Amino acid sequence: MQRLNREQMAARVAKDIPEGAYVNLGIGLPTMVANYLPTDKDIFLQSENGLLGMGPAPAKGEEDWELINAGKQAVTLLTGGCFFHHADSFAMMRGGHLDICVLGAFQVSVNGDLANWHTGEPGAIPAVGGAMDLAIGAKQTFVMMELLTKQGQSKLVESCTYPLTGLACVSRVYTDLAVFEVGAAGASVVEMVDGLSLDELQGLAGVPLRAAEGARN
């Protein structure tokens, strides 16, 4: 079985982002999706700190620390991009203007609940940022994560044990082993990596799975 690496996962997510989409990429792993978006199509990247039409990182030495992304890394602005304040930025999410957001996760439940902001461990200092607004605001919320934890536990679960970010908000989950659809009808498998069977995937994920219509591997 050929597990996808992080670059391949990012490329796989990028394939499902259509021309003309307004997209927010969460900090961490989802940020990598930007590297695989087609440059010949208009796809508008939004950053929660007030920027639409976000471009790639500047050349070393060219950083402007008043032009940053949500991860506080230096970025650039594409020609035609613009700036706005925080209330407008989050109106873009909550108001349903953003087509897609891609987020990382600790856990996703088969009905689309998301847990990605807090482990709930005693002593952990919680930080939520824009995750809750993005998760419930975008028209579609994609999650990008490895299917299993380092200990081998599935992060696709019947019901999240970590504190929730949003209820029934995730529609697709992109992992290193398979792409899933989640929602009211439960989890279905859209595609799997080569050499993996639905039974094997079922065993690893530990939740009821069915093949989506037109599923492939």
Add this chain to the structure above:
Amino acid sequence: MSSAAAAVADIRDGASVMIGGFGTAGMPDELIDALIARGVGNLTIINNNAGNGETGVAALIKAGRVRKIICSFPRQSDSHHFDARYRAGEIELELVPQGNLAARIQAAGAGLGAIFTPTGYGTLLAEGKETREIDGKQYVLEHPIQADFALIKAHRGDRWGNLTYRKTARNFGPIMAMAAKCTIAQVAQIVPLGGIDPEIVVTPGIFVQRVVEIAPANATASA
């Protein structure tokens, strides 16, 4: 105003102070330094973060002047001053989802009594709060956040208080300016009236009480 010190001279012990900025972008460092120099403490601070590195809100926390912080994203790789005070039980944290923080600040500036927001419904951060179903969707009742003062950083300003901003340093500036009883803006340049095209004024002067010119130290501020 003639100086940052003069601009913050009436901020008292126990005041609530909104501070603009997302990380260090838009952080009014010189106004905060002047506030630290005044020696007042027991402050309630409203900012997106809880300090980055050694400057701005981090310096205020390091100096022990902050009793409570209302923010969305305190814990970061460089939030060590906050982390230490929080773990020592010396600082109270009200954690607010970032969009709710913006909406609550905006609600205060717009004179609204409260807002129903979908963000946070069904999560720990909405526990104990009133909820309501509106047109089949669930919302949480959230109250406005106002403050005695707002310290913000803008790019250009005039003596009427009209402001423009620079790139993503804009962030919370325009809405905090509306939500505080007294808004103090540090700008890179004060221009004569008419020096800002009225079509591009971002914050109208009615929301700004004091403007102080602080020329940027250098173009390459640290991260």
